[in-house]
Each structure stands twice: as structure tokens, then as C-alpha cells.
Amino acid sequence: MGLHQGKKILVTGGCGFIGSYLVERLISEGNEVVVIDDLSTGIKTNIEHLLNNKYFQFINDTIFNYRKMEEVLQGCDEIYHLAASVGVKYVVEHPVESIRINIRGTEIVLELANRYHKKIFIVSSSEVYGKNMKRILNEDDDSLLGGPKVLRWNYGHAKAIDEFLALAYHMEKGLEVVVGRLFNTCGPRQVGTYGMVIPRFIEQALKGDPIMVYGNGKQVRAFCHVSDTIEGILRLMNHPKAVGDVFNIGNPEGITIFKLAKKIREMTNSKSKIILVPYKKVFSQNFEDIRYRVPDIRKIGKLTGYSPRVTLDQLLEQTIAWFKEELKKVKEGV
Numbered sequence: 001m002g003l004h005q006g007k008k009i010l011v012t013g014g015c016g017f018i019g020s021y022l023v024e025r026l027i028s029e030g031n032e033v034v035v036i037d038d039l040s041t042g043i044k045t046n047i048e049h050l051l052n053n054k055y056f057q058f059i060n061d062t063i064f065n066y067r068k069m070e071e072v073l074q075g076c077d078e079i080y081h082l083a084a085s086v087g088v089k090y091v092v093e094h095p096v097e098s099i100r101i102n103i104r105g106t107e108i109v110l111e112l113a114n115r116y117h118k119k120i121f122i123v124s125s126s127e128v129y130g131k132n133m134k135r136i137l138n139e140d141d142d143s144l145l146g147g148p149k150v151l152r153w154n155y156g157h158a159k160a161i162d163e164f165l166a167l168a169y170h171m172e173k174g175l176e177v178v179v180g181r182l183f184n185t186c187g188p189r190q191v192g193t194y195g196m197v198i199p200r201f202i203e204q205a206l207k208g209d210p211i212m213v214y215g216n217g218k219q220v221r222a223f224c225h226v227s228d229t230i231e232g233i234l235r236l237m238n239h240p241k242a243v244g245d246v247f248n249i250g251n252p253e254g255i256t257i258f259k260l261a262k263k264i265r266e267m268t269n270s271k272s273k274i275i276l277v278p279y280k281k282v283f284s285q286n287f288e289d290i291r292y293r294v295p296d297i298r299k300i301g302k303l304t305g306y307s308p309r310v311t312l313d314q315l316l317e318q319t320i321a322w323f324k325e326e327l328k329k330v331k332e333g334v
């Protein structure tokens with residue numbers, strides 16, 4: 001038996017949809033991974049298959065537990081910080097918790113990373129661009145975020161502060177930090193509970209329920225397969241010139257939400273009706289949607305050679321197949 005050559009890596013929020021794929025990949029590359037997750041929106045089934053792996057450790061705790069975080073982080077070589085509130089629906093329904101985890105949670109993680117000199121990847125979000133109407137969003141574009149009466153903007157403001165704090169630690173204290181702005185990330189294992197459109201449409205289509213398109217359906221999104229998102233994160237974290245900088249990570253293949261609904265209905269051979277639902281019928285508070293959200297990925301591409309591989313059709317095929325299996329399990333009572 002040879003010596004274990006990999007790093008020991010802390011992943012906060014490792015039981016979430018994206019986190020669980022990151023953990024799998026890090027372990028498959030010979031690293032040892034410690035996950036801290038309070039299972040608030042992550043689910044243990046995402047990492048169940050890893051629980052017996054000797055290179056995996058799961059700590060069921062919150063990142064607000066400063067002592068625990070300090071103890072775990074000290075023993076690791078580097079950190080991927082994914083713990084955050086997730087999904088527009090969740091953010092609007094739990095604004096206090098959402099702001100608390102994105103602000104205080106990230107502050108704790110950055111403070112400790114700095115104290116113990118650990119390189120850290122901060123997962124930020126395309127939500128920081130807000131209502132910027134540019135058709136393709138570039139890292140240097142302005143954040144155009146609405147005010148506090150429209151609850152969804154809490155997420156963009158909080159993630160923007162996370163970015164400021166991360167870069168401030170880098171500039172002022174020399175902390176090695178990389179910031180990735182994730183655009184819509186999808187794939188098998190993502191659930192619709194927190195509002196994400198692809199799992200919701202697939203479930204509605206497979207059950208023959210109406211496919212609920214919010215607003216006029218002309219809003220544009222670009223969906224990235226989770227494996228491509230992970231590839232982007234890892235390439236950046238492992239590139240020395242990414243330190244102290246901010247990068248978009250996503251797939252620039254844009255589509256309107258109405259077209260997405262039609263595509264999913266077709267691919268599932270569903271007879272579901274597609275209906276347009278006004279935002280005010282879905283969200284009790286004032287709500288504003290984002291019209292265009294497509295990433296410019298030239299910066300990450302130029303530095304690391306990143307280019308997403310999975311097309312939207314492949315992403316949907318895989319996710320539909322996964323949902324069929326899940327629904328079968330529910331039916332069989334497994």
C-alpha cells in the first residue's frame with residue numbers, strides 16, 4: 001500500500017447538489033475530503049454512497065459553529081466554500097436565514113482561512129449581475145441590484161459582499177482566494193424544491209401536470225451541466241494566476257424559458273400543457289425576474305482552457321433519465 005499522496009480538502013456545503021459532485025471528483029483524484037453541512041438544504045442521500053469511503057468524512061454541523069470550523073479547517077490543506085442558501089424560492093421564503101448564511105457564514109470561513117493561511121475557493125453567483133440587461137455578462141460588468149423590498153435581491157447583495165470580502169482578504173492580507181460566479185447549474189440529483197426550473201419542468205412533464213412557465217417565458221437562461229461547473233472550479237483553483245480574481249463559470253448556450261418548457265415536453269413525450277403563470281401568483285412578495293443571464297466565459301477559457309462539454313440536450317436527457325428512476329423508486333416505495 002502506497003502513501004496517500006493527495007491533499008486534505010474541506011468542502012462546506014458538500015451535501016448539496018453541486019457540492020456532492022465536487023466531493024466525488026476530489027476523492028476520485030486521490031484527495032481526502034471533509035464535508036461540513038447542516039443538511040438545511042443539502043440532503044444526505046447525495047453523499048450516502050461515500051460514507052464508507054475511508055477518504056471521506058462527513059460532519060453534520062453548521063458553519064456558524066466557530067470552534068468546530070476552526071478545528072476542521074486547521075487540519076486541511078485547502079477549502080471550497082459552497083455552503084449557502086439555495087434557490088430563488090428558498091431565498092424569498094427564508095430571507096433572514098439566507099442573508100445570515102451568506103454574510104456571517106462566509107465571514108467566518110474567510111476569517112479562519114486567513115488565520116490559518118489556507119487557500120480558499122469562494123462560490124459566488126451570477127445573481128450578482130442582477131438586472132443588468134447585457135445579453136452576455138462579463139466579469140467587469142456592473143451589478144444592478146434592486147432594493148430591499150424585493151426579497152430576491154438579498155442574495156445578489158450578500159454574494160457581492162462575499163466577493164468584496166474575499167478580494168479584500170487577498171489584497172490586504174495576502175490570502176490566496178479564488179472567486180467563481182456560477183451560472184445556472186443543473187443535472188441529475190438537482191431537485192425542484194428550492195425553485196430550480198429544470199427539475200420542476202421535468203417532474204411536471206413526467207407526471208402529466210401543467211408545465212408552469214413564470215412571466216411571459218421570454219426570459220433567457222444558459223444552463224451548465226454540473227460536471228462542467230466542477231471542471232471550471234477545479235481548473236481555477238489549480239491555476240496560480242486565478243488567485244485574487246473573479247471568474248464566470250457556466251455554459252453560454254442560452255434559451256428562453258418557454259422554449260425550454262417545449263423542449264422538455266418533447267423530450268419526455270409528455271402531453272402536459274404549458275401555461276404562463278404571472279409572478280404575483282407564485283411569489284407572495286414583490287418579485288422581479290432576471291431577463292437575460294448568459295455568461296461570457298472568455299476569461300476562464302483564456303486562462304485555463306476551460307470549455308463546457310455537455311450540451312443542453314445531453315444535460316436534459318441525463319436529468320430526465322434520472323428523474324424517471326427517482327419517480328419509479330417513489331412508486332415502488334423504495
Ligand code: UDP
Nearest residue numbers: 088195196197198200212213214219257289
Ligand atoms: N421558472 C419557471 N417555472 C418554474 C421555476 C422557474 O418559469 O417552475 C423560471 C424563473 O422565473 C426564471 C427561470 O425559470 O426566469 C430560471 O429560474 P431558476 O429559479 O431555475 O433560476 P434563476 O432565476 O436563479 O436563474
